[in-house]
Every structure is written in structure tokens, then in C-alpha cells.
Amino acid sequence: xxxxxxxxxxxxxxxxxxxxxxxxxxxxxxxxxxxxxxxxxxxxxxxxxxxxxxxxxxxxxxxxxxxxxxxxxxxxxxxxxxxxxxxxxxxxxxxxxxxxxxxxxxxxxxxxxxxxxxxxxxxxxxxxxxxxxxxxxxxxxxxxxxxxxxxxxxxxxxxxxxxxxxxxxxxxxx
Amino acid sequence: xxxxxxxxxxxxxxxxxxxxxxxxxxxxxxxxxxxxxxxxxxxxxxxxxxxxxxxxxxxxxxxxxxxxxxxxxxxxxxxxxxxxxxxxxxxxxxxxxxxxxxxxxxxxxxxxxxxxxxxxxxxxxxxxxxxxxxxxxxxxxxxxxxxxxxxxxxxxxxxxxxxxxxxxxxxxxxxxxxxxxxxxxxxxxxxxxxxxxxxxxxxxxxxxxxxxx
Numbered sequence: 269x270x271x272x273x274x275x276x277x278x279x280x281x282x283x284x285x286x287x288x289x290x291x292x293x294x295x296x297x298x299x300x301x302x303x304x305x306x307x308x309x310x311x312x313x314x315x316x317x318x319x320x321x322x323x324x325x326x327x328x329x330x331x332x333x334x335x336x337x338x339x340x341x342x343x344x345x346x347x348x349x350x351x352x353x354x355x356x357x358x359x360x361x362x363x364x365x366x367x368x369x370x371x372x373x374x375x376x377x378x379x380x381x382x383x384x385x386x387x388x389x390x391x392x393x394x395x396x397x398x399x400x401x402x403x404x405x406x407x408x409x410x411x412x413x414x415x416x417x418x419x420x421x422x423x424x425x426x427x428x429x430x431x432x433x434x435x436x437x438x439x440x441x442x
Numbered sequence: 443x444x445x446x447x448x449x450x451x452x453x454x455x456x457x458x459x460x461x462x463x464x465x466x467x468x469x470x471x472x473x474x475x476x477x478x479x480x481x482x483x484x485x486x487x488x489x490x491x492x493x494x495x496x497x498x499x500x501x502x503x504x505x506x507x508x509x510x511x512x513x514x515x516x517x518x519x520x521x522x523x524x525x526x527x528x529x530x531x532x533x534x535x536x537x538x539x540x541x542x543x544x545x546x547x548x549x550x551x552x553x554x555x556x557x558x559x560x561x562x563x564x565x566x567x568x569x570x571x572x573x574x575x576x577x578x579x580x581x582x583x584x585x586x587x588x589x590x591x592x593x594x595x596x597x598x599x600x601x602x603x604x605x606x607x608x609x610x611x612x613x614x615x616x617x618x619x620x621x622x623x624x625x626x627x628x629x630x631x632x633x634x635x636x637x638x639x640x641x642x643x644x645x646x647x648x649x650x651x652x653x654x655x
Contacts, residue, residue: 270517271517271519271520274512274515274516274517274520274524275520275523275524275527278512278516278524278527278528279527282527282528282530282531283531285531285535286531286534286535286538289534289535289538289539290538292542293538293539293541293542293543294538296542296543297538297541297542300541300542300545304545357552357553379549380549380552381552381553382552382553383483383552383553385483385484385486385487385490385627386627386628388550388552413628
């Protein structure tokens with residue numbers, strides 16, 4: 269009886285403490301996420317003014333969300349896509365920017381939980397730059413020692429490219 | 443060591459001695475060889491080393507303090523469960539605070555912040571010290587051990603980051619001609635550096651002891 273009471277009491281106090289911390293940090297974390305997304309997109313599309321969300325594609329398992337990006341006066345600039353491939357440390361959120369011909373403008377990460385110093389090498393400019401200008405990614409070199417992380421990025425980029433091609437096909441059909 | 447610590451606890455060593463014990467004479471990494479996994483993984487860069495060290499220090503101080511506070515009411519049979527709940531609570535709090543206020547650090551340490559829960563340094567101090575000592579010395583012990591952990595991480599990172607990636611604190615040190623030895627950022631390279639640092643520490647301590655005698 270005493271065992272359960274003590275353990276339950278400790279769990280209760282700790283839960284209360286966490287609830288308190290969470291109530292303070294949750295809005296700030298959400299705000300940080302929105303800010304990170306905005307910053308990332310404006311790095312990929314410096315002239316972007318408007319983001320229109322594109323329809324979901326239930327057949328594309330890795331796709332999270334996609335936007336048609338427009339500049340001043342509604343001039344189309346390309347597509348911003350967020351995909352969620354599985355890396356070594358769980359799901360990562362990868363943002364890929366495409367031009368109107370479905371070629372990559374740049375890739376960046378919203379979040380990831382890859383092994384620091386090993387898997388996180390996929391964040392390095394020298395790795396990410398390999399994707400720029402491509403619409404297929406067979407030629408991208410994986411990072412040795414971080415194959416799982418590299419493969420996740422490549423598969424994510426591939427899923428994003430397929431999504432953009434679907435949207436482009438839908439548009440030209442309409 | 444357990445026995446010795448209990449003896450010291452009864453005689454009440456000075457708080458300063460508790461502190462220096464953690465940082466130097468019983469350094470959790472360099473002497474006790476605890477917490478090898480986070481040590482090797484987060485000491486590839488100075489920024490991560492300091493972030494990880496201070497996060498673990500914050501958890502250690504809080505958990506030691508809380509555990510010393512409840513040490514007399516927690517029955518022996520459930521003490522490990524109780525300690526883990528307390529430690530996990532503080533780790534989660536630190537994780538949330540980092541995500542809210544130090545987003546860069548939180549991103550680069552990623553998985554290793556939640557993994558502080560299973561860092562054996564923290565449970566070891568709870569078992570060996572905080573569950574047997576008063577609140578204030580326990581908090582100081584947590585601070586000393588945490589700073590000792592940070593010191594070891596920094597020593598490792600100062601060697602590994604320049605050799606392994608040609609940078610220090612994320613700043614490039616050398617020109618383009620410098621080819622970094624990627625081996626240094628791997629865990630095997632980390633063990634190599636750790637061994638050298640431990641040998642050096644032992645050498646210095648032996649010499650100090652001989653001169654003192």
C-alpha cells in the first residue's frame with residue numbers, strides 16, 4: 269500500500285511539474301516551428317509572396333504537404349514540398365523546393381533526429397547541393413557511414429518529385 | 443568507493459570537497475568511465491559538448507536534489523522506479539525548455555537529450571550519493587559530477603573537432619589544404635582520444651601524489 273502511494277505521489281508531482289513546463293513552452297515551440305518553416309521557404313524562394321496549399325495524394329505515403337509558390341502579381345515560381353521519410357533516428361521533416369519544370373531548387377530540414385555528427389552530415393551544404401538541378405536522384409552520392417540517413421533523404425526527395433510531377437500533370441490535364 | 447562515500451558522508455566533508463571530487467578526483471568519465479555512449483557521440487564538436495554537458499548538469503542537480511528530498515519516504519523496493527520517474531521528468535522538462543528557447547542546440551543534439559534519462563551517471567549518483575545524503579551536499583554532488591562530465595566532453599571535443607572536421611566551435615580553423623581525419627569524429631577515434639586523455643590525467647595525478655607525499 270505504502271509502495272503504491274509513494275510511487276503514485278512522486279509520479280503525480282512530476283506530472284504536475286511537466287504540465288507546468290509544457291504549458292509555458294508549448295506555444296513557444298509551435299511558434300518556433302512556424303517561424304522555421306517560413307524562414308526555410310523564403311530561403312528556397314527569395315521572391316515568394318504567396319503559398320497555395322496543393323491537394324493531398326493518399327498514394328504518396330511520404331508526402332506531408334505541398335504548396336504552389338507564387339511571387340509578386342501571382343507569377344508562378346515553383347513548388348514547396350514537405351516530405352517525411354524515415355531516417356536512422358525516426359521520421360525527419362524534409363523540405364524540397366522545385367522550379368516549374370520539377371527540378372530541385374534546394375533541400376533543407378525542418379526537423380530530424382539523426383545521430384549527431386554522423387547522420388546529421390546530411391545537413392551539410394556539400395551534401396544538399398548535390399540535389400540542386402536534378403529531377404531524378406540516382407546519381408546522388410550517399411555519405412559513407414550515414415547510408416540510412418542519406419537513403420532516407422533520397423527517397424524523400426524522390427517522393428517529393430513524384431508529387432510535383434503529379435500536380436503538374438493534373439494542371440496540364442485541367 | 444560506496445563504503446568510502448558513506449564514511450565521508452558521516453564525517454560531513456566540506457561542500458567544496460564534494461564539488462572537486464566530482465570534477466576531478468572522481469570524474470564520472472575520466473575516472474569512473476560512466477556514460478560512454480553520450481560522451482563519445484556528443485564530443486565531436488565543442489558546441490554540442492558544452493550543450494550536452496550543461497543539460498546533463500541541470501538534470502543531475504535537480505534529480506539529486508529531489509531524490510535526496512524524498513530519500514527517507516521512498517521504500518527500498520521501489521526506489522529505482524521512483525528515481526527513474528524523477529529523472530525522466532527533469533529530462534523531459536529540459537528537453538521542452540531547449541526546444542522552446544535554444545532551438546539550434548536542441549536540433550543539433552536531437553536524440554541525445556531524451557537519452558539523458560538512461561545516462562548511467564545520473565542513476566549512479568542517485569544510487570550512490572543522493573539516496574544516502576542530505577539535500578544540499580546532494581545538489582553540490584550533482585553540480586560537481588555534471589561539471590566533471592562537461593569538462594571531459596570539452597577536453598574530448600577540443601581535440602576531436604579540429605582534427606576530425608577542421609573546425610572549433612563551428613568555425614573553420616585551417617585553410618582548404620587541411621584534410622580533416624574523419625576517423626576522429628567516429629566513436630573509435632573518440633575512444634582513442636579518451637584513452638590518451640585518461641593516461642594524461644593519471645600521469646598528472648600520480649605525479650601530484652608523489653610530490654605531495
